[in-house]
Structures are given as structure tokens and as C-alpha cells.
Amino acid sequence: MNWELLLHQVLAGLATGGIYACIALAVVMIYQAIDHLNFAQGEMAMFSTFIAWQLMDWGTPYWVAFVVTIAVSFIGGVAIERIVFKPIHDAPVLSHIVVFIALFSIINSLAGWIWDYTIKSFPTPFGSRSLLGSGLISAHDGGMITVSLGLLALLYLFFRHTRVGLAMRAAAANPESARLAGIRVGWMIALGWGMAAAIGAVAGMLIAPVVFLEPNMMLGILLYGFAAAVVGGLTSPGGAVVGGFSVGVIENVAGTFIPYFGRELKLTIALLLIVAVLLVKPSGLFGRAVVSRV
């Protein structure tokens, strides 16, 4: 066993795991609000990343582009909910799935049409040196861990300690009762979409220097994000975060140490995880099985 290689892979896994955690959290937030998986979550993040790239291409400094992209993504997320999903709120599951797939391919094609399909490099604000000169983890990986942890902490504080956060939790937990408390449930759902889009934007901008920018960059990432959400339990935001970091580490370590997986078969691990968790513990490690007292 090569311990230094293992440590290296674990740290790198935590770095990408942070991204999976963000995507998983975005997926869980929308799932909690409307009971459907947002298949277009990855494409939304990809589009946001292109917006950031475009802004920087026009000469905007990195952090300005970063903040503007988050704001634009938030507004875009709210708009998608208001224009596309509010009207079909009571429609059956299949209608939602069709709309998600449509959204997926519309956003994907739109990005390809505007920015074409050639692979673009995306800058990192953290530099390419190794962090603290240790050679164990790159500065960008360190930055990814820091930013994703910071984002997750902010979200935790928002949901635990603000009135809007409580209103959003109430609206997701029991929409009818929330409405009877005067909470504008429709707007809480829209707000959730906006926040999910903004979180996705951060994830996209952080992972783009690693996977390179192109319209299909988020396909694999979304799959890992789904795996993370399923592992943690779709009803548990905290579980999604733990799931994200676990999936990142498992993916990296297994890809390095299990001979047959290698780089090429790594994505299979995400699918295996999804199947395994659904077979053994369908509600996820931290999810609640739906039990109700009548």
C-alpha cells in the first residue's frame, strides 16, 4: 500500500467531492420543494459557467465575474421556475420528466450554439502551484474544498437561523399548512430554484478548470451529484453533503487502487453506488423513510 498516494487521492477526492456535494444539495433543495429530480441541474450549472467565461473573455476580473454569474444564475433559476414549472405544478410525474429532459437539451444546445462545442480552458483564481509546497494537494483543489465548505456553511446558517430560511423549510415540509400560516409557498419554491441555480453556478465555475469548459462538461458531474444525493438520502440536505464528499473520495480511491476501474470506468462507480444504496437502504444513509401517523 502506498500511503502517500492514498492520502493524495483522498484529498483530491474531497476536492471534487465538494463539487458533488454542491450539486447534490442543489438537487435535494429542488426535490424537497417540488418532489422531482432536476435532470437539468448540471446543464444549468454548465450554462452559468459559460456566462462566467464570457464575462472574463470580455475582460471582467475573476471575482467580479464570479459574483455576477451567481446573481445572473439566481435570477435565471427563479425565471425557469416561474415560467416553466409553476404552470405545470399539478401535472403528473411524467410531464415533469419530459419538461426536465426538454430543459436539459435546450440549455445544452443553446450553449453549443452560442459558444460552440470546442473545449475551452477556464481559469482558476487559486493558481496551479501545489498548496503549502507539500505536493499533496494542488492549490486549486484546496480552493475547491474551502469554497464549497464555506458555501455549505453559509447555507446551513441561512436555513437554521433566518426567517426566510425557516419559511422555505416550512413550505417544503408542509405546503398546505405553510400557506395557512400566510407563507407565499410559490415564491419560496422559486427562491429555492434560484438558490439551487446559484449553488450550481459556483460548482460549475470551480470544477471547470479541472474538466475543461464545454457543453457536456457537467454530464458526469451530475451523475456523481445524483449518486451523492441518493447515498445521503434525497430528503436530507446534510446527507447530500456527506454523500458528495464520500462519493468523491470513493471514486478517486477506487479509480486508483482497483486495477480494472482505472480512469475510464470511474463513472461506473457512481452508478454502482446508486444501485447499491437503492437496493440496501432506499431512503439513503441519512434520509427518512416516509412513515406517517394517521
Next chain:
Amino acid sequence: MTATLLEANALCAFYGATQALFGLDLAVEAGGITTLLGANGAGKTTTLRALSGMVRATGEIRFDGRPIAGRPVEQIVRLGIAHVPQGRGTFVRQTVEENLQIGAMTRRNHSAIAADVERVYGYFPRLKERRRQQAGTLSGGEQQMLAVGRAMMLRPRLMLLDEPSFGLAPLIVQELFGILRNLNRDENVSMLLVEQNASLALDLADHAYLIETGRLVIKGPAHAIRNDETVRRSYLGY
């Protein structure tokens, strides 16, 4: 002659294509307790849901003279109508105190909200003991008290209570109804009470309506209905 706080004329309600109310006329006096009685499926819950905009309804509804029919639920609630729904509407994963905070979500004044939380705890000391507990772990009676407490947090002028006695032990019901009486008297909250337990409701209320399959059968002062033997035998079953 007291003023009318809530008035419904020719109220009809629909679930999809099915009509559940057929032209009901109803009034709740300001400061009073009105009860709506009837058998299972008579349309009691539907009436409350129609009043707070939760089902499709036609007809005229006036609250404090203002027409409110057709408005969204959130808007009607914000006018000061607190609906304590059937099944209590508990936010089971939130704490007791968070449930109360949710009830005050339409208000801005933080110190007044904090004072009202204490006021609710004054009426329901048991909730104070369990303030940090997940609301889903409360007993049925405690959850019903929490539902009333959450409604109080709105500072409502009218409470719509949907079978608050449902599934509770007789002692708990007595305690709860005593508190409702105090709320009505001390906080000047008018009430429209839907009940299966007619004798209990008629003791608390000053006016009563009796409905059957979505239509009004009889209305009048609660004591008159309680003493009307025919009505009692044929509709109230005691």
C-alpha cells in the same frame, strides 16, 4: 345587535366536477363563537376550506365588509383569518418553537413576536416544556395545542377550527375547550368551530348552524338548538 365579522352568501364549493356545498348562507358575529355541526360528509370541512380559499368556490364571502372570495389562501390569512386545519398541520420535523415562529411569518415586529411566543406558552405550559422538541414527537393533544398556538401567532381576528377534539382523550378535550373559551373572551378572537362532538360544541358556542349534504338544515342560538329535542335526536344523535 352585534356586528357581523364574516358573512357568506350562496356559498357553493367544488372538488373537480363534484359539488360539495349548495348555496350555504353563514354569518359569524364579531367576538362570538359560532359552531357548524353535521354528520360525516355533510360539508363542514369543505365550508372552512371554501372560506379560506383552499377549494374552488362560488358565492359571496365578506370578511369585515370586504369581499374575499377568490383570493389566494395566503392573502386571506394575512387579513387575520387563522385556519386550524383538520389533522393539525404540524410541521413535524421543526421544533415546537419553530412551529410557533412559522405561525408569525406574516409579521415583522420581532419583539412583539417574542412576546406572543411567551403568551402562547402562558396558555399552553406543556408546549413551553417541549419548546426544543421536534413537533412530530408530541402527543395528539399537544399537537392540537400547538396548532391553536400557531394560529394565535398570527394575531387573528377570526379562527376557523376544524374538529379540534378529533382523536383526543376526553380530559384533554375539556382542557382545550376551556382554553378556547378563554382565548375568545380575553383575546377577542371570534371563532367558527366545526365539530363532530355536538354537545361539546353547543356548550362552547353561542350560535349554531346544522348542515346536511352541503345544505343548511337549521340555524339559531346554540342553547335553542341544544334544547330542541327533534333536532337533537334526528341530527345530533344524543
